Amino acid sequence: MWDLTPTLDHDPLFVATALVFATLGSALVVTLYGKALDNGGTQRTIWGVIAGIVAGSTIWTTHYIALLGFFTSINRHYYLSTTLGSLVIATMFCVVGLVLASSSTRKWTVEAGGALVGTGIIASHVLSIQALNVIVEKDYEWGRLSCGVLVGILAGVAVTNRRARPLTRFCKYGAVAAMVAGIAVVHYIGVSGLHITPPYGDDWRSDIGLSERYVFLLTLFFGSLTLILGASANSIDSRNAAAQVKQLRHQAFHDTLTGLANRSLLIEKLTECLAPSFSKVAVVSFDLNRLKSINDVYGHDAGDFVLKGIAARLKQILRPDEVLCRVGGDEFVAFKTGIAGHVEAAAFSNRLRDAVIAVIELDGHKLSVGSSIGISLYPDHGGDPNELMVKADLAMYRAKRNAEASALFYDPEIDERNRQRSAISIELRGAMERNQFELYYQRQNRISDGKLVGYEVLLRWYLPSRGYVGPDVFIPIAERDGFINEIGEWVLRRACMEAASWINPMKIAVNVAARQLADDHLPGIVRSALADSGLDASLLEIEITESGIIADEAHALGIIQELKEIGVSIAMDDFGTGYSSLSTLQSFPFDKIKIDKAFIKGVSNNPQSMAIVRSTIMLGKNLGIAVLAEGVESQADLVFLRNEGITLVQGYLYGQPLPSNVLTSQSAFAAGI
Numbered sequence: 001m002w003d004l005t006p007t008l009d010h011d012p013l014f015v016a017t018a019l020v021f022a023t024l025g026s027a028l029v030v031t032l033y034g035k036a037l038d039n040g041g042t043q044r045t046i047w048g049v050i051a052g053i054v055a056g057s058t059i060w061t062t063h064y065i066a067l068l069g070f071f072t073s074i075n076r077h078y079y080l081s082t083t084l085g086s087l088v089i090a091t092m093f094c095v096v097g098l099v100l101a102s103s104s105t106r107k108w109t110v111e112a113g114g115a116l117v118g119t120g121i122i123a124s125h126v127l128s129i130q131a132l133n134v135i136v137e138k139d140y141e142w143g144r145l146s147c148g149v150l151v152g153i154l155a156g157v158a159v160t161n162r163r164a165r166p167l168t169r170f171c172k173y174g175a176v177a178a179m180v181a182g183i184a185v186v187h188y189i190g191v192s193g194l195h196i197t198p199p200y201g202d203d204w205r206s207d208i209g210l211s212e213r214y215v216f217l218l219t220l221f222f223g224s225l226t227l228i229l230g231a232s233a234n235s236i237d238s239r240n241a242a243a244q245v246k247q248l249r250h251q252a253f254h255d256t257l258t259g260l261a262n263r264s265l266l267i268e269k270l271t272e273c274l275a276p277s278f279s280k281v282a283v284v285s286f287d288l289n290r291l292k293s294i295n296d297v298y299g300h301d302a303g304d305f306v307l308k309g310i311a312a313r314l315k316q317i318l319r320p321d322e323v324l325c326r327v328g329g330d331e332f333v334a335f336k337t338g339i340a341g342h343v344e345a346a347a348f349s350n351r352l353r354d355a356v357i358a359v360i361e362l363d364g365h366k367l368s369v370g371s372s373i374g375i376s377l378y379p380d381h382g383g384d385p386n387e388l389m390v391k392a393d394l395a396m397y398r399a400k401r402n403a404e405a406s407a408l409f410y411d412p413e414i415d416e417r418n419r420q421r422s423a424i425s426i427e428l429r430g431a432m433e434r435n436q437f438e439l440y441y442q443r444q445n446r447i448s449d450g451k452l453v454g455y456e457v458l459l460r461w462y463l464p465s466r467g468y469v470g471p472d473v474f475i476p477i478a479e480r481d482g483f484i485n486e487i488g489e490w491v492l493r494r495a496c497m498e499a500a501s502w503i504n505p506m507k508i509a510v511n512v513a514a515r516q517l518a519d520d521h522l523p524g525i526v527r528s529a530l531a532d533s534g535l536d537a538s539l540l541e542i543e544i545t546e547s548g549i550i551a552d553e554a555h556a557l558g559i560i561q562e563l564k565e566i567g568v569s570i571a572m573d574d575f576g577t578g579y580s581s582l583s584t585l586q587s588f589p590f591d592k593i594k595i596d597k598a599f600i601k602g603v604s605n606n607p608q609s610m611a612i613v614r615s616t617i618m619l620g621k622n623l624g625i626a627v628l629a630e631g632v633e634s635q636a637d638l639v640f641l642r643n644e645g646i647t648l649v650q651g652y653l654y655g656q657p658l659p660s661n662v663l664t665s666q667s668a669f670a671a672g673i
């Protein structure tokens with residue numbers, strides 16, 4: 001029965017050619033199918049169609065080359081229409097299959113599409129046998145043929161399944177192998193199942209149709225053409241994608257205005273340099289002073305022009321071991337590797353500075369900016385890019401505050417304190433919303449009979465993470481960072497409310513910071529705090545310090561006079577610590593002078609403090625202003641103050657500052673003593 005043993009009768013050269021085609025074509029099909037999966041919409045369908053065309057052509061070419069290698073000694077003919085028909089049918093199955101298989105990776109369509117590709121393999125094979133024009137009976141071994149059908153479909157399913165649902169990155173090779181194996185096995189099983197019975201001896205050929213020589217040329221030509229076209233489409237697309245990725249990467253890592261690297265790239269490059277560095281690296285952080293003024297005066301285009309000009313100049317002076325980045329609007333960071341120490345780092349920063357501050361001409365205007373520079377060193381100041389940048393920044397902020405120095409090195413002692421302050425400042429911003437402020441009240445007593453005359457209101461900040469933070473720490477930060485007015489208003493309103501609720505109304509003294517005093521809204525705020533709480537104006541005292549007056553005396557005087565018109569009294573706080581205390585006392589309508597606690601503590605045996613206290617008391621008497629001694633802690637000091645004739649005292653000797661609820665529960669409070 002097995003008069004034809006195909007495996008043995010195949011010409012190895014043809015088999016090898018067929019295998020090369022099958023492998024190249026399958027690899028291309030799997031790649032193109034992958035492209036379809038990676039794209040969406042029309043692109044997906046187009047790649048599915050291209051993959052299908054290449055798949056159909058690969059299957060067809062491989063079958064024909066293999067078939068032509070079968071009995072090469074005999075020249076056979078093929079029906080042209082069936083030959084081409086088998087190509088068309090195979091291609092149709094593959095196109096529909098791969099478009100379907102790429103429509104969704106989550107659905108059964110992947111496998112269904114794969115099965116269609118498998119069907120394409122089988123159809124191409126069966127038709128190619130049909131195209132073989134022999135005058136004998138062609139008989140199929142049906143068992144083998146159905147086995148081939150099963151293998152073909154399974155192979156097709158494996159192709160799309162492995163590519164669309166990979167478990168490892170090697171699965172795509174599995175998809176290629178499945179396709180090659182599918183084509184080869186279907187061919188061999190099919191051919192081995194083909195039973196040709198030559199009734200007329202060996203002469204079973206027909207010379208009708210296309211001679212196999214031409215069939216060979218046709219398949220080779222068409223197979224190569226589709227492979228080349230498919231591969232070209234793939235290559236053009238990959239190049240475009242690579243160029244796009246490159247461009248996107250450039251955009252992601254560079255600043256569009258100046259073309260300089262941005263923060264992300266800086267960190268990447270700095271990380272690369274730090275790891276193997278045996279020598280020091282200097283990280284220089286600098287910004288452009290006055291760029292804002294240029295923007296304001298000449299417009300943003302001028303600002304951009306200056307930025308671009310400076311960036312271009314900086315680029316020119318950079319050496320191979322130096323990197324420069326723009327990390328913010330007018331902020332830059334540069335680093336230099338392979339330096340020996342401070343001297344080289346300073347030289348580098350000077351070179352950068354010279355390039356920054358040189359004049360830039362714009363429409364006849366000579367524009368220039370200044371620069372504050374901070375420098376940190378690796379490994380002295382840290383081992384991590386972010387840490388080094390933060391430290392260079394801290395030094396830069398210090399340089400900004402320092403009129404004399406334009407470049408400063410990171411100094412752990414000073415800069416860490418500043419960092420701590422910044423951390424406090426950040427937390428302080430939300431303290432009010434989080435209800436973290438409380439008011440404490442400290443007694444003020446008349447010295448003659450010890451009677452309670454009022455309370456000083458002292459702010460407390462309770463932070464769950466730090467506990468109580470004293471006003472000495474956070475008030476200066478709130479003043480510096482501009483939220484003292486907001487906090488001060490809260491204190492005023494809250495203190496008036498609390499005091500108004502006391503059964504035994506007492507005078508309260510509220511501290512008002514310099515910035516609050518400079519604010520024209522202060523009298524309005526005081527008026528509304530009194531009105532809202534119902535507290536009598538005579539029960540409110542405002543404590544101001546000399547720093548609140550000296551900035552703009554005339555303005556401060558105006559505000560103070562307005563406050564006095566409301567009916568509140570004014571106390572001069574921390575007296576003795578300022579410079580022009582005497583003159584201010586004369587020109588301002590104070591109701592009280594509070595001698596700073598620095599002069600009270602141990603006054604009974606300190607001649608200098610004694611002199612200040614005595615002269616202040618005398619001054620108060622002459623000007624008709626009450627004098628209060630702050631920070632009275634000891635009996636000895638109290639005796640001295642009483643003998644000197646001081647009117648009022650405040651200090652731990654009389655009482656610690658206490659919250660309103662504790663204070664009002666004390667029996668002394670109810671009794672008013």
Ligand code: C2E
Nearest residue numbers: 458459470471472475491511512513631632633651652653
């Ligand atoms: P200050 O106005 O001179 O307040 C008196 C400070 O001395 C308070 O410190 C008080 O607790 C403390 N003190 C009272 N008696 C004694 C004593 O016998 N010995 C010693 N060594 N100290 C005593 P505190 O509460 O820490 O306040 C510090 C500063 O914070 C205040 O100094 C004031 O300048 C500022 N401050 C407090 N609350 C506010 C506020 O609501 N607004 C503003 N702007 N500043 C405030």
Ligand code: CA
Nearest residue numbers: 456511543573
């Ligand atoms: Ca005070």
Ligand code: CA
Nearest residue numbers: 573574596630
């Ligand atoms: Ca004081």
